[in-house]
Amino acid sequence: MHRFLIRLLVVLTVILGVNYIGWRWLESLNWSAWWIAIPLVLAETYSLIDVMLFGLTTWRTRERIPPPAPEGLTVDVFITTYNEPLDMVMDTAVAAQRIRYPHQTWILDDGARDELRLLAEEHGIGYLTRGDEWANRPRHAKAGNLNNALMMTQGEFMLILDADQIPRPKILDRTLGYFNNRKVSLVQTPQWFVNVPEDDPLGSQAPLFYGPLQQGKDGWNAAFFCGSNALLRREALMQLGLVGYVDEVERNIHSALKGARTAVRKARKSKDSTAPMVAGLLDEVEVATRKASADLKAGRSFSEITYNLRRTVDGAVQQLVAADFSVLQADLAEISAMGLDGGVPLTPDDVDAAVAHLSSRHWSPLGALESVQAVLEAISVERNDEAQPVMPLATISVTEDMATSMRMHSLGWKSVYHHEILAVGLAPEDLKTMLTQRLRWAQGTIQVLLRENPLTKRGMKWTQRLMYFATMWSYLSGFAAVVYIAAPVIYLLLGILPVNSLSTEFFIRFIPFMVANQLLFIVAGRGAKTWRGQQYSLALFPIWIKACTSAARNVWFGRPLDFAVTPKVKQGNSRDWHLIRPQLLAMALLAGAAVVGLVRLGVGLNEPLGTAVNVFWVVYDLVVLSVLIKAVRYQGFAPNEQPVGVLKP
Incomplete structure (x- = not known):
């Protein structure tokens, strides 16, 4: 019966939510104030997706009875x-x-x-x-x-x-x-x-x-x-470790092959690449890289693939070095001959001319193949960059x-x-x-x-993918929270609504959706005290934003995260108000906006209904954010206090 009720509420919430958000996008946007109207409807769309993921999660809640433990396991x-x-x-x-x-x-x-x-x-x-x-x-x-x-x-x-x-x-x-x-x-x-x-x-x-x-x-x-x-x-x-090890080696080989092909393409642009011997060697290396890619796709041994390609590249490098050395010897002989004219030593101008003659030569084919050679040598099945x-x-x-x-x-x-x-x-x-x-x-x-x-x-199955994504998606809520806080402040201070009007059409769509949404949380939670968690999902919006931006910088640009182990004991005086400075600023803006909005209402600059709705949201936001005031003042758990009720199996 409980699962049936949850599913009924999920269906009802999704239908009402899609009806509301569809109407918001198609009919209610105040395009003259697009700079707040678009962010607000995006935030509401984010919240609808969040609710839908929650509904999918609770659709198949499972209660287990543990089987007896077998004997003899280590x-x-x-x-x-x-x-x-x-x-x-x-x-x-x-x-x-x-x-x-x-x-x-x-x-x-x-x-x-x-x-x-x-x-x-x-x-x-x-x-x-x-x-x-x-x-x-x-x-x-x-x-x-x-x-x-x-x-x-x-x-x-x-x-x-x-x-x-x-x-x-x-x-x-x-x-x-x-x-x-x-x-x-x-x-x-x-x-x-x-x-x-x-x-x-x-x-x-x-x-x-x-x-x-x-x-x-x-x-x-x-x-x-x-x-x-x-x-x-x-x-x-x-198994996970071994698969990860194989995947990483394979990724490294893919990168090396891609780099080899790029290096060969760039080497072909050099004027030296027109020489028959150089062109032939570049062709040989390119054919070898294509064969290595095909072997990799076919599941051939990594060591065999890299060995064969490395042998081809090494041979090409040796032939280029030998050819360049022969030319170098001829150049040196030519330079030496320049100094044998009547036993007169080379003048500075003669030296400059000789150096210019050597410097005019292009070494890019050799340099390209040596780069490929170095990358292939760096590929190691031992993963020497790791401890294990x-x-x-x-x-x-x-x-x-x-x-x-x-x-x-x-x-x-x-x-x-x-x-x-x-x-x-x-x-x-x-x-x-x-x-x-x-x-x-x-x-x-x-x-x-x-x-x-x-x-x-x-x-993974698509449902498993969505279950993981739902948890990740929830941490994007910080950006939506900023919009939810800004919208009532903007109306109360400036009289600008992000919707065309707060008509009956708005309320008959919005209120049923919100009621169904809250009922879903209550029924799914079976009376558990989830309100504090809902408060913090909004109140910690600066933390969620910082987490998203710092993680993105770490992944995309290699910036360190300054990892810290969570202390297990109380860290001195907890009354550290600067830790919640952004939230305190938001609370001050909300409270100030409510006062200004009421004054504007009194002088006829704001509409009564718009003011009432936005003051309601201000009060709601302040109640949510007020949890941080108590958090700052919290002095730790007293032994005579009763802990929160125990979960039941």
Whole structure:
């Protein structure tokens, strides 16, 4: 019955939304104020697409009953840490030791702290850190830490925990049974925090995501890895690493072949290329590159392809060098002869003439082939630029989790979301830490979108592609939020409406759509307190914009992201108002615009209906943004406070 009601509301919301947005585009735009009318209708269109993706996600929400765990499986429990307090790490590690199902517990210390190693040895806990092979090579943050551990352990399955996530003893008993299906590679459980008060001022709990959204994605076989509280199959990860290794070598060879063809084309423009020998050598290299491309497409051995092409290029280079050397010897003989006229030494003018004679020669065919030679030599199946050639967890993003599960799904593996709290952790207790965490999540997600867009990812079903894209799409909301804040301010200050008029036709389309939309969220959430999450999706608009722009600069121009591990303890005084300066400015503009709008109404410059509607939106925006005032003032969780209610399986 619940699923039927959700589907009914999804259909109703989509119909009403398409009706409203279609009317907005076709009939209601105020073209005399296109500079705000177009951005507003684009923002509304963005929101409709967001709602449609949410509706698709919840269309197949899945509730699972875990199968019993089979006996005899080997499991490694990985606790990742960098600079977290030692007692926090050890509390998690000792709790991991108490997990009932037989396993091996490992602390993966990326900080290489001797004191932590000694504590681990004292408690009989495995301790792993990186070796010298990682020196002066990319470390890839948490993904690199896990990839290093995978090469040093043997368990069939890995339970991954952050340093603050205390596992419950039954966590493996409740999740290992899903792996009876040989195609299941991932079981993700919720992340839930014990230090969050009932009003959740920092929006740390995510009952909508760790609930209807992940359950809906699970229905489409697209529940994804969230970095912690997840169990993964080693076989799937190693396949992922090997496929990624092969793909990267293949990409390098493609690039080398493309560069070789370009170099040959440019060399043909040189006047030296008209010489029969040079033209013949360039033809030989071009034929060899075409054959290499055909062999690559046919699946021939990479080493054989590069060896054959390298041998052809090396031979051509040697012949060109030999020919140039012969000419050079003749030139030198000519120069020497110039100095034997009656034993008179060369004058400065004679030297200049000789140098000019040598300098006039063109070496571009040789230079081009030497460049191709250098590129081919640089192609190495050993991947000497990395600490290890095989990287099972994805390293294309500062958040390794989403990209890893997306790649597993593209290889045909299945995932499971098990909706039961089996580990409890610590949420940020100050605004600065929370913003650092949200920025990193958003940056990593946008990196994945720009580097491996799920909409074009081969191997996934279209529904899986849309499930991943829906999460990425949500981080573009910062740009829409700016428009939603600006529109009422512009009307109240200037009297400019982005629509032709606020007629009855507008309200009979807009209001039913909004009501159906909110009912869908309420019913899908089954009473979960999702309002705080909705507030922060708008209130953190500067963070989402920064994440999009900084990730784009990183992917397109190689600018660093200044990656920072999210602190697990409170960072001093949280009353840092400058952290929300853009939101405070927006609130001041909204409040000021409301006052000015009411004054303009009083003197007859604004219409009553337009003023009422826009003042309503100002009040709504202020209520949403006001969550940040409490966030700045939040002093951390008091032990006598009651945490937010526990999720039910």
